[in-house]
Amino acid sequence: MAAAPRSRCDEPLVALAFLIACLWLCCAAVVADGTPWFWGGGGDPYCLTWRVMVEANNAKAWRTVPPQCVAYVAAYMAWGQYYRDVGAAAGLAAAYAAQIDMNADADDAWVLDVDDTCLSNQPYYQARQFGPYDPAAFKAWASRGACPGIPAVQWLFQTLKRRGFRVFLVTGRDEETLGPSTAANLLATGFSGYDRLIMRGSASRGASSVAFKSAVRKQLVADGYRIRGNVGDQWSDLQGDCVGDRAFKLPNPMYFVP
Template sequence: MSAYAHQMEREFSAQSLMSREDTGTEMGSSYVVESGFYMTSFAATIFIAALVTFGVLLITLLVTLAVMLQSCENRSKGVVEIDKSIENSYHYCNIFALHGELNSLEANEVPPVCKSLAIRYIKGGQYARDLNFTMWMIENFFNSVSPSNDHREAVLLDIDDVLTSHLWRVSPSDRIEDATYLKHLLTLELYKKLQSKGWVLVLLSRKPEKEQNATIEHLSSLGYSGWSSLIMRLDNEMKMDTREYFSIRRAAMKEGGTQVISVISSQMDALTGSFPGIRIFKLPNPLYYYSNSHIENGFVM
């Protein structure tokens, strides 16, 4: 074979080898990266599967976080709505109680939610704070005025709450019993302070006059003494509206030369009508309707 033929054979063998390297027929399937990193098809499949799995996990995590955030938002919204509902009910019941007392509504006309909020009002301690502040206002007023020397000026005190004090111990809860006791304690303390300043004290009651002896004995046992007069209902006044009854009695006092300086009561019927005095004070009484509906069961606030 000539030298030229040998040269051609060598070139043909070199081209065949390069062709086999390019098609991967000897080494199997492979991927070539420009950086020089080689990956088999099996490794590439695993790599892609790992990426897909990671992506699925990431999406799952994002969805879970979104659901948790939505749940927290709903719970927070629910708490806000509950608080708002309680606040709205509280304002509603305040307005209802005011107009209810002004119009002498019966206990069965009071919405149940208002009775529940009244209990909450006491158990939360707000009743005691309001009562103390009211007593402070009363004392502050009487520190600014003085009785005249002729003793013709009187302070009217509604004592029906005091007259039912024997029912203290029968109550729905200890907290309410404590609040009831606090009211009687502060009322007696106020009574003695006014008495020590020389004010003429007139006690008002809605009870019949035929119970006068028992009432006086009861008041004495509770620490009350030295009052100027005790006003109770005559037989012909028992069916009379209590607002009219109190107005008639105050008018009679004025005609007799006695000036009413102040009326102190927890109920509106004693604070409305004619001749109420220079200053009237209403003691907080959140269980007015509740106690009226349960008075026969032995609980009065």
Template sequence: MSAYGHHMEQEYSAQSLSSREGSERASSYVMESGFYMSSFATTIFIASLVTVGLLFITLLIALTVMLQSCESKSRGAVEAQKGSYDSNYCHLFSLHMELNNFEADQFPSVCRVVALQYIKEGQYARDLNSTMWMIEDYFGSITPQHDGDVVLMDVDDILSSDPQYSNVSMHRYDHYGCSDCVEEAKHLKHMLILRLYMKLHANGWPLILLSRKPETHRNTSVEYLVTAGFTAWSSLILRSEAELHMDSSDYFSRRRATMQREGFRIMSIISSHMDVLRGPLLGKRIFKLPNPLYHNLEHQIEDTHTPK
């Protein structure tokens, strides 16, 4: 090959090599440009991922809180509805127990709990105060017109506070977390009945006290009533031996009939129990004091607390 030809071949080879290297560099540049990211872009990308993650977590938390809130509201609504149902059911059951003179052991256990809630939440105190206001308002507008006008008061609510008639110790109330509230309710009832008693006596009303207790308890009953502040009554009626096995409604009806024959005129009867408020010869106005349970509260709690 001539020197010129050799020179041309070298030059062509050099150009080819140069062209191939340039092509490879270009190719390398293109490939690298597909994966390369500046530090600023990397920062933005990572920040975006963190933001999206935080938003997602926040959304999950919000949904969880909403679900819990809905569940709590739903549970509260169900419990409130159940509590309202229990209260209404027990109110009706108690009323029919009184009307039909059912025995204490027929009172549902759930209603004993409802009765304690009635006291614990303060509704009993409000009802008792309202009833006393109605009684005092009525007697504030009238006065005795005849010598035989009398007011009958059931005092067994007071006598039940006497230790002789209350055999249940306070720890039984602790089973329901209501030992203090029951004692407070009994004290309030005692004070309000005593206040009413004193007002009626001061306004000239002869007071005849009624009890379901036997005549053999007269001395103890008199002693306790006087100690509790109840004095100067016209008469205290207790059951004779022949009346001990009588239905209480019949017993009270019989006593009212005797009073009428003796010339008394019953103007009003005040009691928390239905047995004395049923039957003939009830007078002009009867008042029923609120009663958490049909029968004695201590007896109901004892039955509930005692294992079967």
């Protein structure tokens, strides 16, 4: 008895099954050598898990990127996924800001961190293979005033200004040594028209980031501002006192600031 002829409707299903089988084989071959297909860069299978632990603040007080994850972090930061993740966070922050009824009895404010929130230090850290923090080397880098702006945060900053929010930039950089270069770098990358750039002075040197930024926010609240939103790449930007009505954490698997 002759077999029934195959319907044309079956052809797309056969082609799809063949494509899935090919993809599975390719992915299995790639994963077999320790480099998952979806990473875009090399590394150990541990690295994606490690980055999730970092962003969830489960991996506290880590000093450097694990050696086997350097290539993974470099690829994440440079090949697009980092910017997509930052863009998603900035989009959520802007959507939240659009829902806020501006309070006539208070100055509605947002607080933005600077390093790896407004300005990117990715070229510096990648050149150093994401090694331990070196105060002298970082000071030399920041003094150049050449940090690229982070596009999604530039957009968020302008969006907040158009909505009428007061925007304060708060950074742990030292005001005496890095004040002029930081202000010039921000201006060159489109961050102009903020209310104040607040940096560490002599009185706050040696204080933790949480303590320093808490004190700044407490003073803003004492001055009559209501902090509607707070944006930073470190958990220490978003912890402590007067953190604001809502906080938005940006990704940063390059370093940890306590």
